[in-house]
Amino acid sequence: MNTDIKGRAHLLGDEINTDLNCSSKYLPGKDDAHVAQRAYEQVAPGFASRFKSGDVIVAGKSFGIDSSREQAVHIMRMMGAAAIVAPSFGRQFFRNAINNGLPVIECDIAGIVDGDEITVDLVVGKVAVAARNINRSVGVLPPAVQRILSEGGLIAFLQKHPDWKLA
Amino acid sequence: MGYTIAEKILAAHAGGKPVRAGDVVVASVDFAMVHDARAGNALRMIQKLGVKNLPFAAKTAFVLDHYSPPPTIEAANVHRDMRAFADAHGAVLYDVGDGICHQVMPEGGHLTCGDLIVGTDTHSVTYGAFNAFATGVEGTDLSAVMMTGKLWFRVPETIRIELKGRLQPGVWAKDITLSMLGKFGAEGANYRAIEYAGPAVSAMEIDDRMTLSNHAAELGAKAALLEADHKTFAWLKAHKAREPKPVKADSDARYAERIDIDASALAPQVARNHNIDDVIGVPEVEGQKINFALIGTCTNGRLDDIRQAAAILKGRRVAKGVRMIVTPASREVYLDAAREGLIEALTRAGASVEAAGCGTCVSITGHLIMGDGDVAISSANRNFKGRLGNAKSEIWIGSAATVAASALTGKITDPREVAGGKWTARSTKEAA
Numbered sequence: 001m002n003t004d005i006k007g008r009a010h011l012l013g014d015e016i017n018t019d020l021n022c023s024s025k026y027l028p029g030k031d032d033a034h035v036a037q038r039a040y041e042q043v044a045p046g047f048a049s050r051f052k053s054g055d056v057i058v059a060g061k062s063f064g065i066d067s068s069r070e071q072a073v074h075i076m077r078m079m080g081a082a083a084i085v086a087p088s089f090g091r092q093f094f095r096n097a098i099n100n101g102l103p104v105i106e107c108d109i110a111g112i113v114d115g116d117e118i119t120v121d122l123v124v125g126k127v128a129v130a131a132r133n134i135n136r137s138v139g140v141l142p143p144a145v146q147r148i149l150s151e152g153g154l155i156a157f158l159q160k161h162p163d164w165k166l167a
Numbered sequence: 168m169g170y171t172i173a174e175k176i177l178a179a180h181a182g183g184k185p186v187r188a189g190d191v192v193v194a195s196v197d198f199a200m201v202h203d204a205r206a207g208n209a210l211r212m213i214q215k216l217g218v219k220n221l222p223f224a225a226k227t228a229f230v231l232d233h234y235s236p237p238p239t240i241e242a243a244n245v246h247r248d249m250r251a252f253a254d255a256h257g258a259v260l261y262d263v264g265d266g267i268c269h270q271v272m273p274e275g276g277h278l279t280c281g282d283l284i285v286g287t288d289t290h291s292v293t294y295g296a297f298n299a300f301a302t303g304v305e306g307t308d309l310s311a312v313m314m315t316g317k318l319w320f321r322v323p324e325t326i327r328i329e330l331k332g333r334l335q336p337g338v339w340a341k342d343i344t345l346s347m348l349g350k351f352g353a354e355g356a357n358y359r360a361i362e363y364a365g366p367a368v369s370a371m372e373i374d375d376r377m378t379l380s381n382h383a384a385e386l387g388a389k390a391a392l393l394e395a396d397h398k399t400f401a402w403l404k405a406h407k408a409r410e411p412k413p414v415k416a417d418s419d420a421r422y423a424e425r426i427d428i429d430a431s432a433l434a435p436q437v438a439r440n441h442n443i444d445d446v447i448g449v450p451e452v453e454g455q456k457i458n459f460a461l462i463g464t465c466t467n468g469r470l471d472d473i474r475q476a477a478a479i480l481k482g483r484r485v486a487k488g489v490r491m492i493v494t495p496a497s498r499e500v501y502l503d504a505a506r507e508g509l510i511e512a513l514t515r516a517g518a519s520v521e522a523a524g525c526g527t528c529v530s531i532t533g534h535l536i537m538g539d540g541d542v543a544i545s546s547a548n549r550n551f552k553g554r555l556g557n558a559k560s561e562i563w564i565g566s567a568a569t570v571a572a573s574a575l576t577g578k579i580t581d582p583r584e585v586a587g588g589k590w591t592a593r594s595t596k597e598a599a
Contacts, residue, residue, distance in 0.1 A: 062354060062357065065354055065357070065387075068305075069305075070208060070305045070306055070307060088357065088358075090354075090357065090387075091357055091358050091387065091389055092289070092303060092304070092305060094358075095304065095305065095308065096305050096307070098319075099305070099307040099308060099311075100307065142190070142191035142321075144191045144192075144193065144319055145191055145319070148319065153307070154307050154308070154311055154319075155212065155216065155307060155310070155311070158311055158314065158315060159216070162314075162315065163315075164193045164315060164317050166193075
């Protein structure tokens, strides 16, 4: 897990359903690479082509609501997303992101503009956009979750710690 | 400050030390469930890791219900792989026609009061009706549980909902949840657990309590917990469940919110197409034409649902032009309904009764596809555009009683206004 994240912010709206916008649920037989090139096209045209590895998704409330396939997180990792910042997440999406080593940060996104350089410090619990004097404290993820993230996801964590010992 | 049911169950499974909402715990799971629409992901992961020994497999149910029957070779191959995997690792298998995961899990005696249960389906919250903390997870979670018997959980905040009074005859748990969806919106309880309590819950039979917990998935709830009583214990005993360890909330538990609802004032409700939270009282939309009537699914495909449908349709006939399908939630429900003569009554009334499975809910098997402009009234839980195979069709959602009354007239109809529509689960038992 990169605890000190710095990248361009790419904005998405409220209640983005990842099944619809970032999975092959409605593209039967298409693989992750195919979806990664078109992710969020319906809600933010050109999103995937602008997105660079290390960038940050900044989304509105309830990001990833509804059934939320795990595949969406695989695709976002393939795109190189360093983190997702949103006021709230769909419950299952939140689990999927942690389980696949993608940091998710609950934070007010007001004032953040598409293309801003955004920094996220997971250890201290801070989201900042220096150019706009935005400096917000956020809850620090519990140690257990930080550990799963730092190992790269739940399965990688369990391969190292098959007994779930967090120390 | 006391503790909620969710806090107590998670604490008991995470070593016993008290936990509070917001804490993250690693907890031992009592039983797990994976169904055919999500099994591929989990099995691939376990195979990729080359894990040979799965100590938790014997406590995992593999349920072949979504592709029931399989509409494609790919789906048939998923079933073939699940059967082989279950056989090799000693998992509990429920094959095509055995029933919907959320019905066969409790019927199979796989859960009891105080348990921690996970399943690869959002409606796994159904088991909360038996005072178990049960929640939906994904493939990675499920593979972790099968390998270690444990999983991480964020302890949820809880909303306490007191259902005052008593439902009128002809009004059901489904109507309560629909009215809440109208008020609080889909995902109105996202991240949080719900505790349902009060005299209206005590008066409900187990089938209706399962609807109450099940449909909380549409509110976004992480769990939907009821306290246990003599009805719960009797049901679990009859299904050979493990010894119950009932868990009650403390009277001074810390809740995110407390909501009181007067159940006695409620009329039957329907959700309009295509949003489950666009809800309106049946009396306000009476006369809306329908030409499909569907009873089934994990929300309302149980014996009391079929009994109420038969109470309305016995000796009568569905309206001309209406196609009615009844899909019992499980083989056990099907057999009980057959024994009571309900299958015959509904078949004579013009319904097709299908083998148990998820086919009435989602057009995944391909055997239920609506035409352009067709309008369904369904006892399912979701009415997304295109859910029944055609974005140009409409799905309205209501109780099994509302569906049966509407099938009879061909228009959305208040069950209380047709003969048999005021049937209640309790009254048949008193009559028996």
